[in-house]
Each structure stands twice: as structure tokens, then as C-alpha cells.
Amino acid sequence: MNRADANLKLDRGEDGLEMEPELREAIGNFKSSVEAWSDAALSRPREATAPARSDRAWMTKWALGSLVFMATVSGAVYENHRQQDFAKAETARIAQQQQEMIAQRAKEEADLMARVDNDISREVPSALEPLASLMDENQGTGN
């Protein structure tokens, strides 16, 4: 359909919508332009480019997929190593804490025993001192 035909049909106003001549002309030119473009596109020689685009698209998808996979695996390995290192450090820290606690308790016990010995030695009544010296003598002879 040429431009004149298009305008003729638009003139009828079948849809009851009014159009001024300038708008009608613009729409008629637009329609003719679309028709000319469409006819030219339909009659153009076809290029077999679709498979190549498809291959490229697949390669891109594979590359992206591989990247995502590698990133995920690397992340998981790194996280695993990090957790192992953290666990080792934590174990060492707990062991050290335990050793420190044992040493502390040993020191406290030793201090307590020393204090008790000291207290006991101080609390021997003076009336028993001859007996105490006798015990010292017995220890000295091995009896």
C-alpha cells in the first residue's frame, strides 16, 4: 500500500478519532517508512551468523560458569584452611591457659603449705619445746 492509500484510509476516521492534516501526514509518512524498511529487510540476503553467535554465547556462558565454579571452590578451600588455622590457634591457646592454671594452682598450693608450716611452727606452745627438741634429736640418730 502506498502513502496516498494510507492517507486515504486514515481520512475515513473509522475509529471516530479526529486528526489534523499534519498529524495525518506524519503518520502516513511513518507508515510508508516502516513498510519500506520492512520490505528491504525481508528481501535482503541472509547471513548465516546465528550459529557463530550461539557458539560465542555458549563459550561465554562456559567461561563465566567456570569462573564462578573456580571462585566458589577457591572460596571454600580458603575458608576451610582459615577455619583449620583458627582451630589450631584456639587449641594452642586453651592448652596454654590450662598449663598456666596448673602452674598457678601448684604455686598456690606451695604457698599455702609454706604458710601452714610457718603457722604450725609458730604455734608450738613453749611447754612443749623440750619435747620438740627430743624429736629433733631422735630424727638426728635415725631412731
Place this chain on the structure above:
Amino acid sequence: MINATAEASAAQEFDSVVALHRAQIFRFLLASTRDVDLAETLTQDCFLKAHRNWASFRGESSVLTWLMRIAINLHKDHWRNRRLQFWRQTRTNAVDLDEASDWLPSGERTAEQRMLAKEQVAQMWVAVENLSERQRTVFLLRYVEELDLKEIADVTGMGEGTVKAHLSRALARVRKELGEKK
């Protein structure tokens, strides 16, 4: 034997449908997308879908109306998928508006008339681009494909009154755009 004859007849019938309506479906999709490759792909998909469902087509609407409905749905699906898959490929092959307006029928026009017509077509592309999806569809079906209101209503699934309202708004916007460019 009878089945084979019926199948051959149906295939022949469908061939004639393709020959009759392919250009119109392609033109509508080209005007909607401004992308020759995409319009070709969607046109092929449209006829493939129509072929698969040819046996179930009961002729309640015209073949063109039925094909246009399929084409519009494919176009909608395409853009919906593109929106969802925005990371895949953001560039489209749609030509820019200046390039689209290069196409003019070779008529008996002077150089000046051709230049003015080209400018007018460029403004029309901008105006059509700025319409909403529904307004654009209705506008193109009415003024490029010359479907009447009832056919547009059948194709789009809208009521005739709704079609007319969209068309009226589309015309008002196009009129405004053209007026502003002057």
C-alpha cells in the same frame, strides 16, 4: 492414506498462511522492536508456534488476528525475559531512531520533500518510542497495520472501549511530541 492426504493438505494450507501473513507480522514486530534480527527471530517463532497449534485453530477469529496475538505475546515474553536476564546482554541490536528514519519509499518527491519527510518520520519514531507498551501496540496496529478497533481488541484481549482510550491517549502524546519538536 487418508491421514497422509489430510496432513499434506494442512501443510499446504499453512504454507499459504505463511506466504500471506509473514510480511505483515514481520513489519509489526520490526516497528515494535526496531531490530531486524529480533523481528525475524520472533516472526519465525510466531509461525512455529502457529504451526504447532494449527490443528487446534478453530477459526473463531481471523488467521491474522490469531497470528498477531501470538506475535504480541512472544514480544512481551521476550522483553520479560530480557528484564529478568539483564546480566546476560544489555546491548540490543535495535537501530537508533535516526537510522530507522532513513527508510522512505522512493516516490516522486523533491529533495526538499524527502528531507522534510525524513525529519517527520524521525519525530514519529521518537514519539512512538515514548509511548507506553500498550499505547505503542495499539497505535502500530491501528495506523501501521490498519486493523480496526474490533480486530485490535481481539488481538490484544482488551475491550473496544479500552482500545479506543489507549489509541486516543497515544494520538494525544504523538500530537504533543510533534508539536513540541516544531
